[in-house]
Amino acid sequence: MSKIHVSTIINGEPAEFLCEPGQTLLDALRDELRLTGSKEGCGSGDCGACSVTVDGRLVCSCLMLAAEAEGHEILTIEGVANGDELHPIQRQFLEHAALQCGFCTPGLIVAVKALLDSNPNPTETEARYWLAGNLCRCTGYDKVIRAVMDAAAEMRAQ
Amino acid sequence: MPSLQYTAPSTVQEAVALLAGAKGLAKLMSGGTDLLVQYRSGRLRPDVIIDTKKIPGMIGIREANGGFVIGAATSGALLGEHAGLGKAWPGVVEAANLIGSTQVQGRASLAGNLCNGSPAADSVPALIAARATVVIVGPGGTREAPVEAIVTGPGRTSLAKGEIITEFRLPKQAPRTGDAYLRFIPRTEMDIAVVGCGICVVLDANEVCTDARVVLGAVGPTQLVVDDAAKVLIGSKLDDATLAKLDAAARAACKPITDKRGTIDFRIKIAGVLARRAAAIAFARAGGR
Numbered sequence: 001m002s003k004i005h006v007s008t009i010i011n012g013e014p015a016e017f018l019c020e021p022g023q024t025l026l027d028a029l030r031d032e033l034r035l036t037g038s039k040e041g042c043g044s045g046d047c048g049a050c051s052v053t054v055d056g057r058l059v060c061s062c063l064m065l066a067a068e069a070e071g072h073e074i075l076t077i078e079g080v081a082n083g084d085e086l087h088p089i090q091r092q093f094l095e096h097a098a099l100q101c102g103f104c105t106p107g108l109i110v111a112v113k114a115l116l117d118s119n120p121n122p123t124e125t126e127a128r129y130w131l132a133g134n135l136c137r138c139t140g141y142d143k144v145i146r147a148v149m150d151a152a153a154e155m156r157a158q
Numbered sequence: 159m160p161s162l163q164y165t166a167p168s169t170v171q172e173a174v175a176l177l178a179g180a181k182g183l184a185k186l187m188s189g190g191t192d193l194l195v196q197y198r199s200g201r202l203r204p205d206v207i208i209d210t211k212k213i214p215g216m217i218g219i220r221e222a223n224g225g226f227v228i229g230a231a232t233s234g235a236l237l238g239e240h241a242g243l244g245k246a247w248p249g250v251v252e253a254a255n256l257i258g259s260t261q262v263q264g265r266a267s268l269a270g271n272l273c274n275g276s277p278a279a280d281s282v283p284a285l286i287a288a289r290a291t292v293v294i295v296g297p298g299g300t301r302e303a304p305v306e307a308i309v310t311g312p313g314r315t316s317l318a319k320g321e322i323i324t325e326f327r328l329p330k331q332a333p334r335t336g337d338a339y340l341r342f343i344p345r346t347e348m349d350i351a352v353v354g355c356g357i358c359v360v361l362d363a364n365e366v367c368t369d370a371r372v373v374l375g376a377v378g379p380t381q382l383v384v385d386d387a388a389k390v391l392i393g394s395k396l397d398d399a400t401l402a403k404l405d406a407a408a409r410a411a412c413k414p415i416t417d418k419r420g421t422i423d424f425r426i427k428i429a430g431v432l433a434r435r436a437a438a439i440a441f442a443r444a445g446g447r
Contacts, residue, residue, distance in 0.1 A: 044195045046259075058261050060259075060261040065190070065194070067166075068211075070166075133262065
């Protein structure tokens with residue numbers, strides 16, 4: 001089976017890769033492009049650890065074929081910080097210790113960024129519903145939500 | 159993984175030819191949120207996946223003839239962001255938006271939810287209650303069918319080989335139309351309906367019901383259109399006696415199974431409860447409240 005050539009923009013930079021027809025975007029990101037920040041938790045779209053945005057839209061990269069990325073713009077956790085400078089969401093996650101093992105954190109941060117890009121002033125309820133597809137077995141979510149609300153306030157003030 | 163081909167045709171005719179002429183198992187993919195789970199678990203071994211999203215018209219919402227036309231691969235997120243659709247058909251939009259997480263909403267489509275053939279599909283009872291139709295293109299041409307004609311059993315549809323659903327049509331509404339969809343799940347998000355109920359009503363100027371559709375999900379092998387429940391609503395103002403009769407009619411129509419999500423008895427009881435609550439919302443919306 002011949003490989004498929006895919007041209008995309010990943011984290012603002014043009015990127016090309018070869019993939020198998022059945023390969024997911026998550027596997028292509030991790031195995032072909034060595035962007036290993038996106039994690040595979042469940043592989044079935046339930047846990048959100050593989051969250052990325054495609055043309056600004058939050059999706060599970062495990063539930064999308066890599067070949068579908070042709071011509072689209074992908075944002076992964078690797079594109080959230082500005083060089084060495086952490087994004088306010090990342091900083092607030094550290095401030096609030098909104099993680100323990102960290103496996104869910106890349107997906108959570110990408111999901112929170114998608115939320116705050118579309119809704120800069122979410123209620124706590126809106127934030128909790130938005131993040132219902134990002135499972136975290138360590139924090140119990142409370143610290144995550146505090147980090148989200150403080151990051152939102154900080155970003156609004158900027 | 160077995161060998162698989164991926165193709166993304168740019169016309170519906172090309173997609174029909176690929177689907178009709180495929181050797182082995184060909185599967186259409188819109189959002190892929192069901193298909194790719196089945197593929198990756200090994201439950202489904204397609205030889206070719208035909209991505210429909212590059213076909214013009216498959217994604218998007220437009221108003222036409224006083225109603226709405228929704229491309230078959232339009233994501234739940236786009237449905238939820240369309241102000242006009244949400245105002246006219248809040249029940250349909252809320253039903254579609256109940257499916258999965260924010261991430262799943264970014265991809266999941268009405269066509270996928272319908273053709274996956276699950277009796278518990280959230281968008282389907284609401285679409286049937288709204289008298290939505292689908293446009294189907296196949297080797298023999300184009301036809302239109304009511305949504306309730308598509309699913310024939312769990313995982314099975316009435317679509318012939320080579321047929322593709324290209325769009326959903328929501329009809330022009332009579333004045334004072336209201337719709338609603340409710341489902342029961344044991345948590346607040348990220349689960350599959352134990353029971354679902356979609357209701358659409360039309361009221362006259364005195365707020366008496368002149369037309370109604372009551373549709374149940376997850377209490378039979380397909381969605382159930384409950385004509386007896388609709389008859390109870392027609393001619394009523396949804397008083398307590400009507401609600402009791404609606405509850406009984408909804409329960410009487412149920413043919414559920416017991417599984418890990420709920421027992422037969424529980425599902426039947428909940429179907430009556432959801433019918434009463436969905437009817438109250440539909441009547442309130444139709445009355446402008």
